Amino acid sequence: MKMAIAFKDVDLNFNLTINQTKLHRVSYKRLFYRTFDKKRFVYSFSFLAIFLFMFQILIDGNSCSNVSTCLSGNCSFEDTHKYPYGIPIGNGSRLPIPGTNQRLPEVLIIGVRKGGTRALLEMLNLHPDIQKVPMEVHFFDRTDRHALGLEWYRHQMPFTFEGQLTVEKSPSYFITPEAPKRVYKMNSSAKLLLIVRDPVVRLLSDFAQIEATRSEWKKKPRSFEDVALLSNGSVNFQYKAIQHPSLGKLAPYLCLAPIYT
Ligand SMILES: Nc1ncnc2c1ncn2[C@@H]1O[C@H](COP(=O)(O)OS(=O)(=O)O)[C@@H](OP(=O)(O)O)[C@H]1O
Structure with a gap:
């Protein structure tokens, strides 16, 4: 062929x-x-x-020039948003932007759970003078974390320039009886932000999220009544999204004026 x-x-x-x-x-x-x-x-x-x-080279050159600008001390407040825990320099190591330090938060978003606390934190973080703590640290509500001490807490904070405000949010602070005393001991003039939402709507929001997580973990589904009501039909005040603090007990540590709602 x-x-x-x-x-x-x-x-x-x-x-x-x-x-x-x-x-x-x-x-x-x-x-x-x-x-x-x-x-x-x-x-x-x-x-x-x-x-x-x-x-x-083009890619590296770009990041190098940014990194070297930062490392040579020419960083702006906005750059701390880019490198909240320092500039990565390889091998998993990081160098703090010169002139920055890890500082205890002056502002805490204390709740309420499912009130839009994440959205509030992200919006505040748009301002260059504000530096958010990306994760919830749960320092004032968890006794095991609180026992690690203020130095441990400070080391969880992002790096900031003097004059920048560090904001941490953990919505459980609002319903933890020990939290106000602990916050007060750290800084009696800390600013506490509380964002509120229709309690029934946020209860449903909380229920939906918890059940979605349980389903991912292949846990047995529960009805809304199972979690929100007791067997005698009364409200289950132990359920996290329903819990509220006893303001009488908090009064010695809270001057209501610095709570912004
Ligand atoms: N701007 C604004 N207005 C109204 N509602 C808002 C807003 N931003 C966030 N959300 C809603 O807030 C719910 C999440 O709240 P949190 O970020 O506080 O959740 S968490 O407690 O930290 O898990 C979550 O509610 P659901 O969608 O009903 O689950 C968000 O949709």
Whole structure:
């Protein structure tokens, strides 16, 4: 059989008198060896390598200039948002932006659970003078964490310049009886932010989230009545989203004026 194959700009002519199966095997093999141009391969490979190298330099060059600008002490307040825990310098190490420090928070978003506390924190963080703590630290509500001490708490804080406010949010602070005394001991003039929402709507929001998480963990689904009501039909005040603090007990530590709702 005589075949003429046009493969891009290469014309191949070869005779084969073998059966169809062998034809395919042999023709592909020949096609490969005949079209394989070593020189062209080397040129293409080198071109690709150079291109990737230049691209890498471009990317690195950009981040390097930012990082070196920061490390040489020319960082702005906004840069602390970019590198809240220092500038990554490889090997998992980080260098704090010169002039910054980890400071205890002056502002706490204390609740309420499912009140839009995350949205409030993110919106405040848009301001360059404010630095959010990305995660909930639960320092004032969890006794095991509180026992680690203020230095441990400070080390969970992002780096800030003097004049920037650090804001932490853990909605359980509002319903934990020990929290006000602990906050007061840390800083008696800390600003406490409380964002409120229709209690029934946020109860439903909380229930939906908890049940979704339980379902991910393959836990048995519960009805709303199971969690919100006791067996005698009265409200279950132990349920987290329903709990509220006893303001009488908090009074010695809270001057209501610094609570912003
Ligand atoms: N701007 C604004 N206005 C009204 N509602 C808002 C807003 N931003 C967030 N949300 C709703 O707040 C719910 C999440 O609240 P939190 O961030 O406090 O949740 S958490 O307690 O930290 O888990 C969550 O409620 P649900 O969607 O009903 O679950 C958010 O949708």
